[in-house]
Amino acid sequence: MTHLLQEPTPRTRPRRSARGRLGITVLAVGLLTAAFNLRIGVASVGPVLADIQADLGLPEVVVSLLTTIPVVAFGTFAFVTPALSRRLGLHRLLGATMIALAAGIALRLQPSLGSLFIGTVIIGASIAVANVVMPAAIKRDFSHRVGLMMGLYSTALSAGAALASGATIPLLSLTGGGWRPTLALWAIPALIAFLVLVPQLRRAPVRDRGVADASSGTGEPSVRALTRDPVAIAVTALMGLQSMSYYSTLTWVPTLFQDAGMDAHSAGWMLSYSAFPAIAASLVAPTIAKRTRPTWLPVAVAVVLTGAGFVGLAAAPTSAAYVWMTMLGLGQGASLSLSLTYIVQRSPDARHTGHVSMMAQGFGYLLAGLGPIGLGALHTATQSWSIPLMALIGLLVLQMWAGALASRERHVLDRHG
Secondary structure: OHHHHOOOOOOHHHHHHHHHHHHHHHHHHHHHHHHHOOOHHHHOOHHHHHHHHHHHOOOHHHHOHHHHHHHHHHHHHHHHHHHHHHHHOHHHHHHHHHHHHHHHHHHHHOOOHHHHHHHHHHHHHHHHHHHHHHHHHHHHHOHHHHHHHHHHHHHHHHHHHHHHHHHHHHHHHHHOOOHHHHHHOOHHHHHHHHHHHHHHHOOOOOOOHHHHOOOHHHOOOOHHHHOOOHHHHHHHHHHHHHHHHHHHHHHHHHHHHHHOOOOHHHHHHHHHHHHHHHHHHHHHHHHHHHHOOOOOHHHHHHHHHHHHHHHHHHHOOOOOHHHHHHHHHHHHHHHHHHHHHHHHHOOOOHHHHHHHHHHHHHHHHHHHOHHHHHHHHHHHHHOOOHHHHHHHHHHHHHHHHHHHHHOOOOOOOOOOO
């Protein structure tokens, strides 16, 4: 033990400091590269949804399952993350999800309806596990830079969605117009993410009991207690409601624009364009929220911007499309970043973060999965986009309520809060 107490010499101190900074930088790049892939497998489908529907002869409600299934899987498979983390550790588990994600995306190459939907389930399951792991890893490895890392994390999510939404239609020309090989190309970024994570995979896994276990007897938060805690419930509701809004938009906005007379390329671009203001909002929202009083004000601004975008899309979708998509991007980008940040900030340590992340993303995404299929059903029943959009505006009232509660500066299971 004596060598651990010895003061490092002037020669060795800079070397250790530089090595430590390099290791932290490599870890941050690995996490953010993985995060970049956590929307691509879903976002790439929206621009070619009409092509898939026409090719396979599927009704709107059925074809919307291609974006609904991953969201439901985000919720369902979130609950298996603790057991997997206990076996592999956070970083190796994240690397495994990148391999599984690439396999699920590549499976879309197979010319069968079954392969398409099986691949979609694998994509959703892979992202679900990574979704839960990421906040816990950030809380543990970057506790001194949580705001910055959560901003970069949500920015990476938006950037991946932007690239997939905007580049899928142009990629059709490289694959001869086939939507199957075009979608399969998006396996490449997941493989790149795995390679970037390799330095972390070679290390012995650090099995964080805070993520792996749910036993309150060892000082871990009880899942049952969390489901009754008002702070955890508010964080979960905010995650679910903002995700419902986002995935409904991701699925149907290109179709909405095409129904209004816009060509497929332009419609896909408009969805991709909205990610640019979303990236900006995602990056700055955690920092602004930390300094703003009252704490609910950033949530309110995000809700108003999102609502204004929906109103514009309902009233005159093509006349001021850039304005509506800018508002929508700002509002939804800020909402995503805030909901992810509250998972970390409302947890006192990495142990609680893992469980709050599991609950918020598990139950939250199960709720969010109702959005795309519900919007498709409403559109089929009404033959109009006005009523579906008004329904999304109504849900923003609940999102405001949940966000106001989640923004309060207190921790889950804090009896003194």
